[in-house]
Amino acid sequence: MGYFLVQCVCCINSPICSTRSLGLTVYCVPRKTFPYQYEDLRLFREEGIWNYSTMLLREDQGVLLLGAREAIYALDIHNITNKKAAVYWRVTKEKQKECAYKGKQSEVECRNYIQTLHPVNDTTMYVCGTNAFSPICDYMSYSDGRLVMYGRQEEGKGKCPFDPFQRYSSLMVGSDLYSATFINFLGSEPVVLRSSNTAVRTEFKSSWLNEPTFVYMDHIPESADSAEGDDDKVYLFFSENAMEYDFYSKLTVSRVARVCKEDMGGQRTLQRKWTSFVKARLDCSLPEPSLPPIVQDVFLLKHQNWRRSVFYAVFTPQSGSSRMSAVCAYSVAAIREVFNEGKFKTSVAVETSHVKWIMYSGELPVPRPGACINNAARKLGMRSSLDLPDKTLQFIRDRPLMDEAIRPLTGGPLLVTQGAALTRIVVDNVLALDGHVYPVMFIGTENGFIQKAVNYAGEMFVIEEIQVYEDPQPISTLRLSSTKGHVYAGSVSGVVQMPVSNCSRQGSCSDCVLARDPYCAWDLSAARCSAVSSNSIGSAAVQSLAEGDTSKCTPPEPVSVIEVNLVPGNNIQLPCRADSNLAQVHWFFSDRRLRSSPQYYVYSGGLLLLNASGSDVGRYACDSVEWSHGEMHNKTVAVYHLKLSPGLGGAEEEEEEGKTAVDDGVANSSGGSDIPSTTEQARIPGPKPEEPLLPETQTDGGRVAGLRVAVAVLALMCLSLFAALVWKVKRGVWCLPLGGPQESKAKTPVVEYAHVHNHTTSAVKMPEPAPGSPCIGNNNHSAVDFKGNGHPLFTSMADISCLDGLGYINDESEI
Structure with missing residues (x-):
């Protein structure tokens, strides 16, 4: 591809950054490591509430809406320790008993985990919960410092998972809810569904979805300035068992799929099914020989010109023998090209009586299978997908997989780390003093750190890593408010608010410049490291991002x-x-x-x-x-x-x-x-x-x-061991089962809703943990992320009577 590829491999003891270009090898680490002790962190958690995994930023209302187990909070977006309102949505005793009777854990799985939070209009949100393996949805409003559930419950099957620890994703586009989840109690029937007046879904075929793990969805307005009269798209990232490879066991691969926003399904073939569902493999090769890595999280860095938008994705290995993680970037334009012009794969029977997938080399039907309705189709008299010929629909029904994989924007990973696995990612566009805009990545890890990294002309530079949880625990959710300058990290035990930068950590001019942080510059007149966006920074400021040039810095004072x-x-x-x-x-x-x-x-x-x-x-x-x-x-x-x-x-x-x-x-x-x-x-x-x-x-x-x-050394070690023993005895240790502590049945409420208005939590900045802290190991269920990056495109609704609900297919065979 001709790109200068940089890979950073950061392990705990000896981080290595290898540059595989022209045979060069260099070494790098996060420049600074900040342990858990800084006052600019804010922590919110409430006694007895766990799994703070769903977030919705409402910057227009100045709140962070936070979904947890049986609770929804409205937190001050500037200081999340200030709880403005809360509503508790608990399961009834009958539902809990029914769930336990089916073999689920009564005090863990048989609760209501809030999984969906999407804006409907300026004041109304759509919210769904697992409801003891019986998904349910409702409408909620926030105004005048009050959270109110409308009590207009709807069936949540297909919109929200049954299992609270099963990955899923959803997105609100206009008045339509797009969801990727499982629609049955056993979690064996995956579906990509659009809930609307004309609901459509995927086929129940392994060639469409083969034991998938859903990760992320987002909307690209490809109809804007389209010379072809194209339609908007919804992109879905997930992993699934590969069907195209001959392997001695199940091989998991990462995928990206897309559907057209105006897809109405077919007239005879693919009735109420997607006619535009196509998918392709994501390529993100690690430097060492290994099985394909698995996508864990994705973030869309949007651009005014949607063709220049970029997906940033986090990958982890699927085998336990490797501890590498990677970040790869994918251009929307490159993904679009593969789907619009690439070859398809097709299945053929071989002598060994099994199916083999090869590239399809025959003639494609017209219009092109999987394409949206565009000007070319309209010239043929096709105004919607209902007008597509059966030959086109039969082709895409049997061959939804593309032959070509999606290659990373830089030809390989932007960043590779070894050690604690990467879990979540958000990316911020930062305007530096040199007038250039740099994408800065904030990456969560499984041990409670957030790494901040940026790419300078092909050189990957890890600015710092910050420990945001005192006890190591996976970061399961990351959200970014660029306008407020904060990152919000969710986990099982609480939510942390962290500023995108703390320039005051750099105490000298050379330290500030060598940090190469686009958020910060050394103010020569004030003799301090200040935020570039600050109005107080003087005109004589020093910042050198590409080179780290400290020549303009005055010599430091001699040390005593x-x-x-x-x-x-x-x-x-x-x-x-x-x-x-x-x-x-x-x-x-x-x-x-x-x-x-x-x-x-x-x-x-x-x-x-x-x-x-x-x-x-x-x-x-x-x-x-x-x-x-x-x-x-x-x-x-x-x-x-x-x-x-x-x-x-x-x-x-x-x-x-x-x-x-x-x-x-x-x-x-x-x-x-x-x-x-x-x-x-x-x-x-x-x-x-x-x-x-x-x-x-x-x-x-x-x-x-x-x-x-x-x-x-022996004497020093003895002193260290003695001190460690004393510390452990004084501190004490206790462990928490997944999902939170066991609660007595006497505390199970009878009502489903409980409203709390204008209740302020007496939380302080990163308080000391309550007697001990939960020590929760990493598992496949704890890393849950439900990103809702949809925009409030609904028209304003005067009252709840205008909310007709999201269309639901009552016939289970049709969902």
Whole structure:
């Protein structure tokens, strides 16, 4: 394809970013890692409520509508700890008993999980819940700080899944609800359905949907400025068992499918079925040999010209032997080209009595199978899909699969990570100081982190990763408000609000520029890292996204010198941390570069002096060295001055053993009577440095030094283990079953609705968890995402009498 392909492989301990172009290989990591401790995070959760998995942003009303298990909330979009209103939609005891009688878990599965939240007009929403494996839908309004359920319940089969932990997707386009789910109790009958006055659905054929897992739906207005008089499309992303490959077991592949908005079904063939349903495989190849990765989430980055819109998709491996995840981008124009001009696959019988799928090379019927009604069809007298000839309909009924796969926009993955699996993604278009717009990806992980990454002219750069949950748990939902500048992350236990950027984390000019964050720039006049969109930022601002050029930054203030007393014969530990994950530490003693040797051991947490003597007295400087586009950026982060401890100046005093000296930031620890030396650690603000590893030695002197290091490490490890035990005893641990804690039957309400108006939760910014925190393992059911990116295209309704409901096919054989 001729594209410059960059792949970032980020594992926990040694993240690697490989560039597979011209044989080059480079290494990269998220530049900064921020643990869970920042005050700019907001957390909302309510006691006894779980599975905060459905979100609808109503920026026009200033609220985030949040669906959870048996609860719907209206939260302040600026601060989600402010609960403006809530309504509780619980199952009746009879429904719960009926569900349990069918073999489901009464306190987990037999509840009402809110799965659908879509706008109808300025005040009205359409909401559906699983209702103890008996899906049901209703209308809801928010106005004057009140959430009200209308109580006009409708059948939810085909619009909402039965199983609350089964992936599904839905979308509201105009007055029509598009849904991709399963329509039976057992979850064995998949369907892509449009609920409207002219409801249509997919065929119950494995060639259409073969044990699918639905992921995402969105609408593309392809009729806009269309020279062909084309129709709008609805695109669906999912995975399913492949039928086109000969494999010894079931092989799952990722797909994208589409249908035409004005599809009415056929007149005789495909009655009330899609005549435009076509699908193709998504290609997102990982760098190592593996089975095809599985799509987990998709986000549509819309453009005013729909042809330039891009789908960003997250993939994970389908085998347990690989821990890689990937992000691939797909152009709407490229997908459209495959569906409009590509070859089809067809099934043929072979001698081994099984079906094989090959490329169809015969003549295609006219009009083209799977195409929408356009100007060419209208010239043939076909005004709707009801006018299509049976030959065209029979072809697409038997051959909905395209032969060609959809290739990524860049020829391969934008980003590949190794370690915690990626789960969800949203993308924001950011206008930088250079006048260019950059797509910034926010990617959720299964251990509760959000990574922020951006592509600069083919170079993938991971700006930072932020831990948004104290206890590792999968992020099951991500939503982005570009206008408000916040990302909202949902999980089993709560919802977190995070700003798209926190420029104040970068404390110096060089740090701000090297972050290469399009949201931030260094304000020279105010001497701080500020948001680019802020009106307070001065005209003299520094930002270098492509190169990370810090030449315009003034030199930083010199760091203060820490005095350290040296006791001959002791081991001395001098802490120092690199300024970022991309930097390395370099140690200098009297302007001489130190490297690991039997005398000195340099490691990522600092410097260890072995068997110190009077010759080690002097100045030690630790520099954080970071490279950006071939330029070295050096920053001194720690300076120590070692001096002989008072009273110790002669050689005879070097023979004293077992003494402990503590003076001005020096901590010495003594082992036992058989330990010939002690380890001294200089006190420096910041986290405790990691324990040094033993250097390999070959000489007798090196072995003695190694023994001393081992003794020092053993002492430090014992102290660390003791501290860990004390912490665990004080903190306590408890685990939570999937779906939340067991609740007594006495608490099961009789009513179905309970309204709460203007009730404010006394939640604070990221409060401490209630006694312990749920430790919920990752599973196939916990990663649930129901994106509703439809737009409120309904005409304004004066009252509920105008809501006639969404058309439902009562005949189950016809759904």
